[in-house]
Amino acid sequence: MNSKINALLQLGEFLKEYKRDTHHDHEFTKALDKAYQANGWFDTDQLDFALKSWGQALQKQLIENWTDSVALPVNNPKTIGLVLAGNIPFVGLHDLLCVWLSWHRAIVKTASKDPYLLPAILRLLETYAPQEKGRIQFTDKALQGYDAVIATGSDNAARYFDYYFSHVPHLIRKNRNGVAVLDGSESTTALSGLAEDMLRYYGLGCRNVAQLFLPKGYDLDLIFGALYPFHSVIQIEKYAHNYDYNKAVFLMSDIDFLENGFFMLRESLSWSAPIATASYHYYESLEELQSLLEKEKERIQCVVSELALPGAISLGQAQHPQLWDYADGKNTLHFLQNL
Numbered sequence: 001m002n003s004k005i006n007a008l009l010q011l012g013e014f015l016k017e018y019k020r021d022t023h024h025d026h027e028f029t030k031a032l033d034k035a036y037q038a039n040g041w042f043d044t045d046q047l048d049f050a051l052k053s054w055g056q057a058l059q060k061q062l063i064e065n066w067t068d069s070v071a072l073p074v075n076n077p078k079t080i081g082l083v084l085a086g087n088i089p090f091v092g093l094h095d096l097l098c099v100w101l102s103w104h105r106a107i108v109k110t111a112s113k114d115p116y117l118l119p120a121i122l123r124l125l126e127t128y129a130p131q132e133k134g135r136i137q138f139t140d141k142a143l144q145g146y147d148a149v150i151a152t153g154s155d156n157a158a159r160y161f162d163y164y165f166s167h168v169p170h171l172i173r174k175n176r177n178g179v180a181v182l183d184g185s186e187s188t189t190a191l192s193g194l195a196e197d198m199l200r201y202y203g204l205g206c207r208n209v210a211q212l213f214l215p216k217g218y219d220l221d222l223i224f225g226a227l228y229p230f231h232s233v234i235q236i237e238k239y240a241h242n243y244d245y246n247k248a249v250f251l252m253s254d255i256d257f258l259e260n261g262f263f264m265l266r267e268s269l270s271w272s273a274p275i276a277t278a279s280y281h282y283y284e285s286l287e288e289l290q291s292l293l294e295k296e297k298e299r300i301q302c303v304v305s306e307l308a309l310p311g312a313i314s315l316g317q318a319q320h321p322q323l324w325d326y327a328d329g330k331n332t333l334h335f336l337q338n339l
Contacts, residue, residue: 004101005063007128012058014124015051020044031120035089039113040238042089046201049319050089057323066323070333073103078339080104081146083161084118085153086111088201092118094323095150096136098332100125104339106136107143115140148339150332171335173328176301177210177272178318181289184218186306186315191226193316197304199230199263200319202239203275206301206327207318210273212265212280213289220280224260234262242275249274271299301327 023029035042080099084092092110096118099106110118119138126133143149151161152173161172180194197209212223234240243262250257250264257266257277268279283289286307293303302325305312326332 003129003131005060005067007125007132008058008063008097008101009060010128011121011124012055014055015058016055018051018055020048028120028124031116035114035116038116039086041202041204042114042117043236047089049200053320054090054093056320062323067101067333070102070337072101072333072337074337074339076339077102077104078147079145080106080336081143081149081151081165082106082108083143083149083151083153084108084110084114086114088205089114090117090121091205092152093121094327095152095332096122098336099150100132100136102333102336103135104336107146108136108138109140109143110138148336150335152327169335169339171330171332173330174298175272176206176299176328178207178302178304179211179213179271179293179300180209180315181213181283181286181303181305181307181309181312182218183215183286183307186222188226190306190315191222192229193314194223194304195226195230196316197318198278199227199233202233202236203273203278205319207321209304209318210278211269211271212278213283214280216282216284218282220258220265223265223280224258224263227260227263231260231262239276246274246277271296297329 018028020029032047035047036044082092082095082099084095091114092108096106096108108118122136146168148169149161149165150171151158151165153161155174158172158174161170165172178197180197186194194209201208203210234243243264247259247264250266255266257264259265262276264277265280266277267281269281270279273279286309290309293300302318302321303309303312304315304318306315
């Protein structure tokens with residue numbers, strides 16, 4: 001087990017220190033370039049942010065805190081099928097690392113628009129721990145020969161996954177999004193963090209804030225002011241196309257909204273939002289709101305707030321999950337341990 005922890009530490013150090021200008025001929029850099037060519041959302045800024053975030057996460061104390069409650073390695077390794085999403089860079093890395101740490105084997109089907117990043121990470125890991133070579137395989141075909149499955153997709157895909165993989169133990173993840181709860185006392189710094197929570201990865205991640213809960217009378221100019229430093233996002237062609245399209249849909253559907261030239265807010269209680277948009281909803285009391293959040297917890301990936309709400313994290317931390325912040329709140333290591 002120590003060899004695996006050491007390999008993770010070396011990976012974390014590499015990701016934390018990685019710089020394109022000093023690694024321009026590195027195989028890893030070539031994989032990043034291919035990833036951007038395959039998926040225009042994976043530009044240098046988003047990739048570098050994701051790399052640094054993982055570099056910060058893969059630290060000795062954090063890894064030990066993460067794995068402390070799990071008996072690893074497992075006694076009876078099995079073959080795990082992984083069906084991964086491709087909405088943001090390295091989105092499936094946590095699942096891959098869980099399987100890798102547990103000593104199970106894996107057959108990995110990456111998203112069609114993200115076939116390069118995780119194989120590049122695995123090559124690094126196998127450099128640091130060569131004795132692990134061959135335990136994880138990638139495929140572009142239908143999964144075969146698996147004993148259990150972890151799959152991530154849309155709500156529609158999840159219904160299919162539940163049926164298709166019903167004959168084996170499975171962990172299926174669906175659509176979720178982040179929500180923010182404000183009370184008007186937030187500092188400028190905190191609101192800047194909220195803007196990051198909303199627009200990092202162009203809003204494509206399951207932890208991006210799509211729904212704002214506000215007290216009545218809240219000044220929405222505070223939100224737009226916090227978002228303004230991101231105004232250059234409209235220069236990104238894919239983002240601009242989505243902004244124009246969604247604005248046209250709102251106009252043709254007679255949906256009232258506010259906008260600042262690159263982002264739109266509409267009053268609605270909605271747990272997801274199209275690119276370049278977010279919804280806001282006024283709450284009567286925090287007690288009533290907490291009841292709503294508990295009732296709808298299956299739709300929520302994370303809650304960001306400066307208020308003392310159960311399970312909430314600080315504004316600006318949505319895209320910096322800890323290793324033990326499992327997607328959909330389902331402990332992947334426990335699932336793998338109990339197979």
